[in-house]
Amino acid sequence: MKTFTSITATMLVILPASVFAQDEAEDTFAGHDIFFTVSGGVVSAPSFLGSGETSVYALPNISVAIGDRLNVSLLDGVSYDVYKDDNLTAGALLTYDFGREDTPSDHGLLLSNVAKSEIAGLGDIEETAEIGGYIEYSYGNIQASLSVRKGVDGGHDGVVGDVGVSYNATVEIFGKQSVISFGPTATFSDDSCASTFFDVSTAQSAASGISEYDADGGFMSYGLHASAYVPVNQNVALVGFAAFDHLTGDVGESSIVQERGAEEQVTAGLVLNDTF
Structure with missing residues (x-):
């Protein structure tokens, strides 16, 4: 379940670190090439997935690229390219979903105001560790990608994934x-994951005033994501990004979205990266 943190980390924090590493390192751990990226910026995003309220958040991060295969990020977890050739990359990853608070105004990185009672009564969803894998295929300027992850500890134990094509x-x-970089993207999940974030039980309905709902x-x-990576000097880069997503299926029809939120989700931000 992608929150604003994982969306932005994937689009513009890990990628620049990888670019630096791939330019310099010939193979995994070759010469122990290690690149650190310290990032800071702001992002405007829905206060929770499905929210109709947009808030502004601080976006700090530290990521490390070791060789041309291993990346570690505070926001986006750990990824390792198990197989890599000129066109195809496949690997394993450990990510972290930051869950959801039923009082979005309590978010630690929040810089703007947000409605305090939007989903009050639904209860918090705990953070979740997710393990999975990914595959990417590049041909010229086109890249297609698929990522699938399973919750193993925390708020959900379901399966969630992303598929996309970028130019x-x-x-x-x-x-x-x-x-x-720009192109279409889509997300999917199993019943367990969708239910965790978009079901409304009888008790939750009574507490929140939102109608009962059972999501499959x-x-x-589905949507369109875009980013721009602009180097300032050899080490510092400015990264801008924007994403438009439309919630669909049972998730889009959830009473949480229909009664307290919006199907259209817009995220945009600006980050400064320092790689050394």
Whole structure:
């Protein structure tokens, strides 16, 4: 279940670290090439997945690229490329879903106001460790990707995944050779994961005033994501990003979305990366 943190970390915090590592390292742990990226920025995102309220959050992160296969990030977890050739990459990952608070105004990184009673009464969803794998195929400027993860400890024990296609191009921005990326994406989950975030039980309905609902799995959302990576100097880069997603299926029809939120979800932000 992608929150704003995992969306933005995937799009623009891990990627720049990987770019630096791939330019310098020839193989996994070759010469023990290690690159640290310290990131800071802001992101405007829904206060929870399905929310109609948009809030502004601080976005700090530290990530490490070891060789050209291993990446570790505070926000996005650990990924390792088990197989890698000129076009195909497949690997394993350990991620962390940050759950959901029924009082979004309690979020530790919140910089703006948010409605305190939007989903009060639904109860908190605990953070969840997720394990899974990914596969990416590149052909020219086109990259297709699939990621599947399973909750193993915490708020949900379901399966969630993402699929997408992106077009990556080198362009000049502010006189700097930059990289832009854009393309369609979709998310899916099983019944267990969808139920954790979008069911409303009899007790929750009484406490929140939201109608009872039983969500099944399937495709949860589809949309369009874009980002721009603009180097400032050899180590520092500015990264901008935007994402539009439309909630669909049982998730989009959930009473949480229909009565207290919105099917359209918009995320945008700006981050400064320092890689060394």
